[in-house]
Amino acid sequence: MRLLFVVNPISGDIDKEPFLKEATALLDVYDIHYHIFRTTGKDDLENLKKEIDHYQPSRVASVGGDGTTLFTSTALLDSEIPLGIIPLGSANGMAVELFVDPDPMSALKDILMSKISVGLDLLKVNNEHYCLHIGDIGVNAQIVNGYSKDPNRGMTTYFKYFLEQLRETNIFDYTIEIDGEEYDETGIMMAICNARKFGTGVPLNSISNPFDGKFELVAIPEMNFEDLIIVGLSKFDESFLEDANGNVYSAEKAKIKFKNPQLLQLDGEVIGDITELDIEIVPGAVQFITTRKNLLLEDL
Numbered sequence: 001m002r003l004l005f006v007v008n009p010i011s012g013d014i015d016k017e018p019f020l021k022e023a024t025a026l027l028d029v030y031d032i033h034y035h036i037f038r039t040t041g042k043d044d045l046e047n048l049k050k051e052i053d054h055y056q057p058s059r060v061a062s063v064g065g066d067g068t069t070l071f072t073s074t075a076l077l078d079s080e081i082p083l084g085i086i087p088l089g090s091a092n093g094m095a096v097e098l099f100v101d102p103d104p105m106s107a108l109k110d111i112l113m114s115k116i117s118v119g120l121d122l123l124k125v126n127n128e129h130y131c132l133h134i135g136d137i138g139v140n141a142q143i144v145n146g147y148s149k150d151p152n153r154g155m156t157t158y159f160k161y162f163l164e165q166l167r168e169t170n171i172f173d174y175t176i177e178i179d180g181e182e183y184d185e186t187g188i189m190m191a192i193c194n195a196r197k198f199g200t201g202v203p204l205n206s207i208s209n210p211f212d213g214k215f216e217l218v219a220i221p222e223m224n225f226e227d228l229i230i231v232g233l234s235k236f237d238e239s240f241l242e243d244a245n246g247n248v249y250s251a252e253k254a255k256i257k258f259k260n261p262q263l264l265q266l267d268g269e270v271i272g273d274i275t276e277l278d279i280e281i282v283p284g285a286v287q288f289i290t291t292r293k294n295l296l297l298e299d300l
Ligand SMILES: Nc1ncnc2c1ncn2[C@@H]1O[C@H](COP(=O)(O)OP(=O)(O)OP(=O)(O)O)[C@@H](O)[C@H]1O
Pocket: 008, 009, 010, 011, 012, 013, 039, 040, 041, 042, 044, 064, 065, 066, 067, 068, 069, 088, 089, 090, 091, 092
């Protein structure tokens, strides 16, 4: 076994060195070969691909949050090298969805011991961006945009952008095209889901499964003030928003046309304004190391 750790030193504001010290001590006991690749924020994809070519790992462990998992997955596209997650980011939404053990050392043991790997889907958006977990257009993208640019963090800052959105709530019109059928929608948000919940625990639908070769679009209609308060609060206290009462569309491929330009965010990264979206599933894009603790496998 040759294990490559892909470590994002900054994710979640968590120092990864104590974990790496404990992890490498364990690997040394069993004489398991390992290598550590640390991201720098510059040319990471190119450098990681070179590292994979050179080191030829038999397994890869992504050490960070969802952003790091997505990044590592894109480096592993077109390879059959299995990937596991050590959840050390801020929200770890996708790791939670995938039933990854929340304890980093236990997650490492699962990666080392498990013989189960399953093809994890990725979404390809406008032929250039990948999305692992959830993306959206509308009110949440605007909140993410304000929050991510602000040097301050925490509840107060989040609420500043949340309240700003309450005042500005923008209702927009769009058309979803799937398999030649067109569906007109109006609302405050359209979510693109490879999984069911935001990292904050807010559920968007109950059917998405990142192993099923499909994605879901959730059209969220106009909400009242109380609904928006619940969405906002749940960012921090994870109180439950019942199914968003929107229409849910399952697809392998979809085209969405917006009447006016709208802001897109994918996996917490703000992409920019778009008027058209082409989304397609990349089924089983990466081999994901998992265990029988993963209840999503039971739905397949
Ligand atoms: N050493 C580094 N210094 C600065 N920026 C970095 C470094 N490594 C990666 N980055 C940048 O960090 C971003 C990835 O962080 P991102 O927040 O998406 O990670 P994450 O794993 O999801 O963590 P979190 O859960 O904290 O969001 C990318 O834009 C990447 O270029």
